[in-house]
Amino acid sequence: MAATILVIEDEPAIQELISYNLKQAGHQALKADNAEQALNLVQNALPDLILLDWMLPGISGVEFARRLRSDKRTKAIPIIMLTARSEEQDKLTGLETGADDYITKPFSPRELNARVKAVLRRRAPQMTDDLVQVGGLKLDPASHRVTGNATPVDLGPTEFRLLHFLMTHPERVHSRTQLLDQVWGDHVFVEERTVDVHIRRLRKALEPTALDSLIQTVRGTGYRLSPN
Amino acid sequence: MAATILVIEDEPAIQELISYNLKQAGHQALKADNAEQALNLVQNALPDLILLDWMLPGISGVEFARRLRSDKRTKAIPIIMLTARSEEQDKLTGLETGADDYITKPFSPRELNARVKAVLRRRAPQMTDDLVQVGGLKLDPASHRVTGNATPVDLGPTEFRLLHFLMTHPERVHSRTQLLDQVWGDHVFVEERTVDVHIRRLRKALEPTALDSLIQTVRGTGYRLSPN
DNA sequence: AACGATTGTTACAGCGCCGTGACACGGATC
DNA sequence: GATCCGTGTCACGGCGCTGTAACAATCGTT
Numbered sequence: 291m292a293a294t295i296l297v298i299e300d301e302p303a304i305q306e307l308i309s310y311n312l313k314q315a316g317h318q319a320l321k322a323d324n325a326e327q328a329l330n331l332v333q334n335a336l337p338d339l340i341l342l343d344w345m346l347p348g349i350s351g352v353e354f355a356r357r358l359r360s361d362k363r364t365k366a367i368p369i370i371m372l373t374a375r376s377e378e379q380d381k382l383t384g385l386e387t388g389a390d391d392y393i394t395k396p397f398s399p400r401e402l403n404a405r406v407k408a409v410l411r412r413r414a415p416q417m418t419d420d421l422v423q424v425g426g427l428k429l430d431p432a433s434h435r436v437t438g439n440a441t442p443v444d445l446g447p448t449e450f451r452l453l454h455f456l457m458t459h460p461e462r463v464h465s466r467t468q469l470l471d472q473v474w475g476d477h478v479f480v481e482e483r484t485v486d487v488h489i490r491r492l493r494k495a496l497e498p499t500a501l502d503s504l505i506q507t508v509r510g511t512g513y514r515l516s517p518n
Numbered sequence: 519m520a521a522t523i524l525v526i527e528d529e530p531a532i533q534e535l536i537s538y539n540l541k542q543a544g545h546q547a548l549k550a551d552n553a554e555q556a557l558n559l560v561q562n563a564l565p566d567l568i569l570l571d572w573m574l575p576g577i578s579g580v581e582f583a584r585r586l587r588s589d590k591r592t593k594a595i596p597i598i599m600l601t602a603r604s605e606e607q608d609k610l611t612g613l614e615t616g617a618d619d620y621i622t623k624p625f626s627p628r629e630l631n632a633r634v635k636a637v638l639r640r641r642a643p644q645m646t647d648d649l650v651q652v653g654g655l656k657l658d659p660a661s662h663r664v665t666g667n668a669t670p671v672d673l674g675p676t677e678f679r680l681l682h683f684l685m686t687h688p689e690r691v692h693s694r695t696q697l698l699d700q701v702w703g704d705h706v707f708v709e710e711r712t713v714d715v716h717i718r719r720l721r722k723a724l725e726p727t728a729l730d731s732l733i734q735t736v737r738g739t740g741y742r743l744s745p746n
Numbered sequence: 747a748a749c750g751a752t753t754g755t756t757a758c759a760g761c762g763c764c765g766t767g768a769c770a771c772g773g774a775t776c
Numbered sequence: 777g778a779t780c781c782g783t784g785t786c787a788c789g790g791c792g793c794t795g796t797a798a799c800a801a802t803c804g805t806t
Contacts, residue, residue, distance in 0.1 A: 483764090486765070487765095490765065490766065510763075
């Protein structure tokens with residue numbers, strides 16, 4: 291994992307409890323008591339996930355979520371809502387604002403961790419630092435290392451992210467646009483053909499291990515990673 | 519998936535929310551604030567599905583839907599209506615104008631995606647990435663792979679789309695014109711006999727698996743795919 | 747059996763997609 | 777400031793794909 295998670299919660303005890311648990315799980319926790327503080331933090335650095343209390347003094351959680359969603363820079367950040375009661379109406383409105391998941395208090399640390407992990411995995415499986423393995427290829431996000439048939443492969447940053455994404459989504463064709471969105475980010479202006487070049491560089495780096503054949507071209511559609 | 523979906527909604531926040539969720543689900547989203555804008559977009563290229571707000575400034579959603587239904591070129595496009603309240607009368611009128619489904623606000627992203635998928639499955643199954651299987655033939659849109667009796671079949675882009683359409687609409691004769699509209703696109707000028715050639719290429723590619731017999735000629739009418 | 751209509755089959759030219767190498771630019775390092 | 781690395785873009789060339797025409801084969805009808 292090793293995600294940066296922003297916790298927005300006005301009650302100090304709960305805030306402390308949550309951030310403690312997150313740290314235990316290996317994440318970095320940023321804390322904010324209200325939406326204004328949170329906005330400041332978000333402007334400095336984008337967190338990977340936001341835990342947002344439903345009821346906040348001043349700007350409410352719902353309103354804050356809506357603002358995040360309306361800004362191009364922040365609209366891709368996953369949000370998990372925290373609410374005191376499991377009111378059905380709240381759930382509907384909460385999800386309407388684009389929350390990715392929902393936790394009702396009181397909740398156990400186990401539940402918290404499970405949901406955090408699930409959201410991170412769903413939204414960006416390549417964000418987790420689980421070891422990925424396809425064919426004879428191994429990629430370890432934690433140590434940032436790639437080996438092909440036990441011999442080391444060295445890659446540039448972009449090739450690493452590209453390979454990571456492909457390995458976490460194998461057996462599936464990805465268009466150039468999808469790859470740009472997922473690997474480069476959806477706010478980047480880059481020519482589609484640039485993907486080709488990085489695919490080429492990736493293949494070249496894999497050649498010594500003969501594993502470049504894992505990356506297949508699907509003419510007219512995109513690229514696919516497959517052990518066959 | 520990978521459908522092009524036109525969102526017609528005058529409230530920016532909701533428009534943004536919807537298109538964001540659609541993109542997350544792998545679709546391409548076109549946005550319009552009102553019916554006039556939407557008409558322009560539709561004239562350029564036909565979307566695969568339209569999400570239409572009930573209340574619109576100027577031309578109302580109902581009126582707009584009626585226009586789409588009265589034009590030959592657009593009357594086949596599936597429409598999902600968005601309405602603020604679940605008023606029974608609105609539902610009736612909405613479905614009367616030919617809406618395929620109905621979503622009442624507030625709605626969750628989950629519900630949105632579920633209904634979009636359901637409508638696409640019903641109206642344009644070749645747009646979804648569900649695995650299709652007819653006889654011993656399997657086609658997987660996600661990985662872009664075709665196997666006949668477990669042996670791989672390789673196809674060009676056009677043959678792939680053609681087979682996909684036929685497999686999602688089996689046991690049914692399609693005229694050359696219909697195939698051109700559905701597989702090639704509606705604003706493409708191609709000789710009708712070109713269909714024959716691609717049918718031939720498809721049959722040839724299927725020959726090694728003896729599955730070319732699935733594609734049948736209906737003299738004077740068109741082609742049909744059937745396991746018999 | 748003969749004829750016209752419809753479809754099967756092949757060849758070919760043109761175009762577009764993709765692989766590839768080269769190059770310029772910017773940031774980091776020293 | 778010089779150098780190096782990573783990155784994005786372009787241009788060129790090859791090859792696969794596509795549409796069309798031409799001819800062969802088949803079907804249905806009289």
